[in-house]
Amino acid sequence: MSFNTVTSSFKVTRRRRSPLMEAVRLGLIAGAALVAFALIGAYSAMDKRAVIEGTVTLSQLASLLIVFAAGHVAARDARSGTSAALLNAVVAGLVAGACLSVLVWLIMAVNLRTTLVAASPALAKALSLGARIASLEALAQLPLIGAASALVGALVGRLPAGAGKAALTGLAAVITAGLFRDVFASMLERLPDLTGPDHEVFGSAGLNPGAAVALFFLAAAFALVRDRLALKRGGVPRSGLSRPGLVLLIAGVVLLPLVTNDFVAQVAMLVALYMLMGMGLNIELGLAGLVDLGFVAFFAVGAYTVALLCSSGPLAIADVSFWVALPVAIVLAAVAGMIFGLPVLRVRGDYLAMATLGLGEIIRVLVLSDALSPYLGGSQGIIEIDHPRLFGWELKSPVALYYLALVLAGVVAFVSLRLQNAKIGRAWLAMREDEDVAQALGIDPVASKLLAYTIGAAFAGAAGAVFAALIGSVYPHSFQLLVSINVLAILVIGGLGSLPGVLVGAIVLIGLPELLREFGEFRYLFYGIALVAMMHVRAEGLWPAAYAKEGVHAS
Known part of the structure; x- marks a missing residue:
């Protein structure tokens, strides 16, 4: 980093590295995040919850998303063509996965539990993903999985804007359905004139693989159709509330306690x-x-x-x-x-x-x-x-x-x-x-x-x-004081001055952590990360007021 004096203030500029070195740096950052996630005990605690039955657990999903983000950023920052961007993403994923492999090897070769309680053989077994603990297969598969996840993140980033948004919408739908399996399963159980639809959509602990694929494509198709309809209206964002969305939100709020x-x-x-x-x-x-x-x-x-x-x-x-x-x-x-x-x-x-x-x-x-x-x-x-x-x-x-x-x-x-x-x-x-x-x-x-x-x-x-x-x-x-701070955060996350935003903010900041209470304090880890990320990507709130949206689009 270097500092340049500009009008009696400081401006921070970053020295430009080669694309390959930048990919390595991103991989090391993602790898450090993965190691920290494992060593604080969050990986072991969340590995018991399946998101997709028999395929992906919550801890595995969190790790994949970290590497996914690293690959997405590595491909976006590349200054050359598509092939070089994908190569940079693969390098970032390999480096991130290699950091986890080193952690597994250290757990089994050195007694880290004297200072790091979470660095247990149980963690090494979970990170070995079914292979023999700390075997060559176990150590090699982590970088390969990291490379694949980063490559997917790069490919999604290289898609056209509408297709990339649709893919992310489908992924979000699958994660939401799997993470809150108990809520949706209890709703399906109470549907009239249907025999056990929850067993077809959900397994004993998560979303069934076939249902996950179907949900991904349905959510992605919905996002594409919604964008097409917006383009037919001239591509001008609506000023004010989306009436269908508001009606669905109110209906869900009114009926939720009766069907769960x-x-x-x-x-x-x-x-x-x-x-x-x-x-x-x-x-x-x-x-x-x-x-x-x-x-x-x-x-x-x-x-x-x-x-x-x-x-x-x-x-x-x-x-x-x-x-x-x-x-x-x-x-x-x-x-x-x-x-x-x-x-x-x-x-x-x-x-x-x-x-x-x-x-x-x-x-x-x-x-x-x-x-x-x-x-x-x-x-x-x-x-x-x-x-x-x-x-x-x-x-x-x-x-x-x-x-x-x-x-x-x-x-x-x-x-x-x-x-x-x-x-x-x-x-x-x-x-x-x-x-x-x-x-x-x-x-x-x-x-x-x-x-x-x-x-x-x-x-x-x-x-x-x-x-x-x-x-x-x-x-x-x-x-x-925490009560006042929680209410303040609800407004900021939902959207200042927006009544529907208050409802959305309360659901996100109060409801979701309560539904994830089984993870103890670890649920606030992702709670905090999500807040920081949202302040960067959607500072006006999840459901901003009409005048706030007009100001954002005008600027």
Whole structure:
């Protein structure tokens, strides 16, 4: 690397290497990633889950995708023709696979377990892929498999744009179906008038090989047809929501708990809860541009209000219905938002984020304090919260509480949409883009911010009320800073200012890690990698708002 001084700043330039040396460098980077993936124990943990029955496990798939990406980049960076690009990809794959072969040899030749616990004979056996451990066959097949995977990545990169996108869509469909086999299998089992379709599509632990091939081509064909239809419309991206996609998304959200098992229903309930919180923060951050790291404080206000009004324990101040306590919780959270907003909303940007972070911590410390312990229970919390009742039916099952959160989220989404299209919504968007220009146009920034902060806090209070009814108890440790960060990440991943984006972000960031809970902390490894990658390839979010998409296409 070299540094050149340009206008009193530093510009980083990379020394150009020969294409072959660049391929070797990419192979070493991929090989280091593969070795690290194995040595932290992730390979052994994920090798028990099959993606394609009897063919590919999750750990093997993750390793192949790393080398696939290296081959794709090596072919893309090549400055010569197709043959040289494919050769560079093969070299990168060979080097990456050779790194794994060296690891297998070291595990069996040297006792690495004194410092690296995961470097066990079981790992060497898994990496030998059925051959005799550390045999010549086992050591030779890893570079060959790496070369083949990198070559496929290069070929996909060399395809025309539409065909390459279709191939990646088919691959994503196969990975999704195999990874979440239990969810899709439980849905197929409940289809009427069909006899065991899940056994034809899914094996005991993953997707059947024949079904995987069929799904790949179906998904790829769908992507090609969709692109052809877009070209017939002139190739101009739609500004706004895709109505068929939105209808399918809503239908899936409504029907999912009815066609899956209880575990998926519990995960869906958690997704609905975070979706409700995300819509509240979407008012503050997505529309008004207010970075609120203390959002969990209003969530706690709503939860403790319902706990005090609906609990049958010793700390209860009343014994009323949830439907009476819900509006009280919303109003108190809104009042708290207005009170807390007055001293902090005159600051901007990072300073606002730090101020709201302080307010969130103040609430958490107060709830834990000895002074409020006789009223709020301190670290012991409040228990024995009654579940909501509707026409004499107690809503305590995961499905019932899921639909309660979903109905509230629908109401909040309707209010948010009306506000977004109203005069105040346009004022919020103007402030988000440039507060000084908005003020010059006659918009009162403090009043507009305070209204956004108050409404967002009210929605957070509604989410807290549902949370208290869901859990049946509230504890201070449930209202950590991580809750605010998760809600913020949902908006960024889904798309700032986009209501469907809130739903998509909640599914991706909350639902998917919960469905992969069997892998423990390792699921967050790919969670983090996916977030970093998405910020590079789709910074506007998975489902950006209409005005955000127009701005991206215009630029």
